[in-house]
Amino acid sequence: MNQGPEENNILYSLPTNTADKIDFFGSMIVNIGNIITVLGIAVEGQEVEEVEEVEEGEEGSGGGTNREKNASTSDSESDAGFILALIGSIMVTIGDLVSSGATALAIEQTALLEKKAEEEAKEQSKKMKKMEKQINSLHQDMKSLIYITESLKREVIVLQNFIYPHFYQQ
Numbered sequence: 001m002n003q004g005p006e007e008n009n010i011l012y013s014l015p016t017n018t019a020d021k022i023d024f025f026g027s028m029i030v031n032i033g034n035i036i037t038v039l040g041i042a043v044e045g046q047e048v049e050e051v052e053e054v055e056e057g058e059e060g061s062g063g064g065t066n067r068e069k070n071a072s073t074s075d076s077e078s079d080a081g082f083i084l085a086l087i088g089s090i091m092v093t094i095g096d097l098v099s100s101g102a103t104a105l106a107i108e109q110t111a112l113l114e115k116k117a118e119e120e121a122k123e124q125s126k127k128m129k130k131m132e133k134q135i136n137s138l139h140q141d142m143k144s145l146i147y148i149t150e151s152l153k154r155e156v157i158v159l160q161n162f163i164y165p166h167f168y169q170q
Contacts, residue, residue, distance in 0.1 A: 011105075011108055011109055011112050012112060012116075014105075014109065016109070018105065018109075019102045019103070019105040019106035019109060020102070020106075021102075022098060022099075022101065022102035022105065023098075023099050023102035023103065023106075025098060025102075026095045026096065026097070026098030026099030026100075026101075026102055027095065027099060028095070029091055029092075029094055029095030029098060030091070030092050030095030030096060030099070031095075032091055032095075033087075033088045033089065033090070033091025033092035033093075033094070033095055034088065034092060035088070036084055036085075036087055036088030036091060037084070037085050037088025037089055037092065038088070039084055039088070040080075040081050040082065040083070040084025040085030040086070040087070040088055041081065041085055042081075043080055043081035043084055044081030044082060044084075044085065045081075046081075047080075047081055
């Protein structure tokens with residue numbers, strides 16, 4: 001997924017738990033959809049049971065006109081259960097899509113955080129190498145100073161040896 005800098009900035013600016021919150025929201029939608037689906041199935045089952053009871057009652061009485069009235073009424077009632085179940089299943093699908101989007105967002109955020117951590121590690125590595133070079137340079141300078149100090153000590157001794165005999169001879 002190639003993203004422009006503005007998209008990366010948006011992902012960087014999101015709180016770290018945004019994907020979890022979106023996933024939770026998707027799960028809530030799925031649960032509500034499941035409840036509506038179960039209600040739709042229950043309504044459908046109840047309507048089927050009522051239709052069966054009406055048909056059993058009509059068989060005993062033998063009235064054909066009541067059967068036609070009840071059939072048209074049961075058709076409209078049975079649609080309610082089917083529609084509820086359909087809405088519930090649509091909500092489950094939407095909730096799953098939201099949860100999938102949250103998972104994709106979490107993956108993108110993780111990838112960006114890993115990339116950022118890798119860049120920071122490279123930057124730290126560069127800084128450490130620079131510091132090592134500075135320390136090595138300081139170490140070399142310190143060795144040079146020690147060498148010069150030793151050399152100056154030897155010169156002082158030579159000068160003392162030269163001046164001391166001449167100073168007391170006079």
